[in-house]
Amino acid sequence: MTVPVHVLVLGGTTEGRQLAESLVGDPRVRVTSSLAGRVAAPRLPSGDVRVGGFGGADGLAEWVREHHVDALVDATHPFAATMSRNAALAAAQAHVPLLALRRPGWVAQDGDSWHSVASLAEAAELLPALGERVFLTTGRMGLAAFAELDALWFLVRSVDAPEPPCPRRMEVLLDRGPFSLEGEREIIRRHRIDVLVTKDSGGDATAPKLTAAREAGIPVVVVRRPPVPEGVPVAATADEAVEWVARKLYAEGPAASG
Numbered sequence: 001m002t003v004p005v006h007v008l009v010l011g012g013t014t015e016g017r018q019l020a021e022s023l024v025g026d027p028r029v030r031v032t033s034s035l036a037g038r039v040a041a042p043r044l045p046s047g048d049v050r051v052g053g054f055g056g057a058d059g060l061a062e063w064v065r066e067h068h069v070d071a072l073v074d075a076t077h078p079f080a081a082t083m084s085r086n087a088a089l090a091a092a093q094a095h096v097p098l099l100a101l102r103r104p105g106w107v108a109q110d111g112d113s114w115h116s117v118a119s120l121a122e123a124a125e126l127l128p129a130l131g132e133r134v135f136l137t138t139g140r141m142g143l144a145a146f147a148e149l150d151a152l153w154f155l156v157r158s159v160d161a162p163e164p165p166c167p168r169r170m171e172v173l174l175d176r177g178p179f180s181l182e183g184e185r186e187i188i189r190r191h192r193i194d195v196l197v198t199k200d201s202g203g204d205a206t207a208p209k210l211t212a213a214r215e216a217g218i219p220v221v222v223v224r225r226p227p228v229p230e231g232v233p234v235a236a237t238a239d240e241a242v243e244w245v246a247r248k249l250y251a252e253g254p255a256a257s258g
């Protein structure tokens with residue numbers, strides 16, 4: 001019997017879990033998913049799971065060598081830029097092929113009033129000109145960017161409770177997607193939200209807020225994604241990533257790169 005190839009999936013996303021689920025059923029593959037450990041009770045992927053940082057790119061390269069990883073898939077959230085950079089450096093160091101699995105970003109539709117910004121700091125700068133009651137859906141990290149906006153009121157939605165520094169006038173809504181259109185409409189109505197802030201996370205699970213904002217005629221501040229590290233191929237879906245794994249590990253052999 002041949003030894004299964006080892007695929008390390010850097011996860012924390014729906015697509016990462018979907019990929020692990022698909023690979024687990026293939027007897028030629030052993031899959032390990034890695035989670036950062038940010039969420040107190042994460043949804044666990046199928047297959048082996050490890051939790052916690054690697055200690056930078058060098059630590060990840062070391063882990064890859066020690067555990068005989070044959071291919072690396074960076075299925076982290078589109079905004080987990082540090083991990084994605086580390087993955088690119090580690091893959092080069094350890095000579096293993098790397099794929100970035102990134103769901104496509106959202107596209108504005110007729111009736112949308114989107115303001116594209118490069119960062120949370122830029123979003124905070126723009127906000128006072130757009131509204132007073134903010135639905136902030138960018139996650140619990142990075143709230144410091146909004147902490148000085150005392151004239152605004154924030155509804156902050158996050159999986160786990162945020163820690164200071166946070167906006168002074170803030171209500172926290174602990175919840176995790178998927179979110180329904182009906183639920184998003186109700187939040188905007190009940191809290192009299194007049195501006196929404198979101199990262200361009202993409203995907204269906206959290207998209208209904210964009211429809212609800214369009215219907216309510218309120219502006220949306222959309223934080224643009226950081227770029228995928230240069231030279232790293234990108235798959236848009238877990239199925240595409242499965243095909244890439246098969247191509248890299250069976251058609252080209254475990255030593256193939258790129």
Ligand code: NAP
Nearest residue numbers: 011012034035036053054055056076077079080081082083
């Ligand atoms: P980040 O800023 O890119 O990464 C910071 C550090 O966290 C990394 O250097 C690494 O530590 C560790 N890390 C990140 N992802 C990891 C993983 N999958 N496995 C092991 N260690 C990991 O990441 P982040 O934005 O804080 O996101 C953390 C996790 O939450 C990611 O897995 C991401 O997929 C998920 N997530 C992020 C967002 C978001 O908006 N950023 C949204 C939803 C989910 P070491 O250097 O010690 O290895």
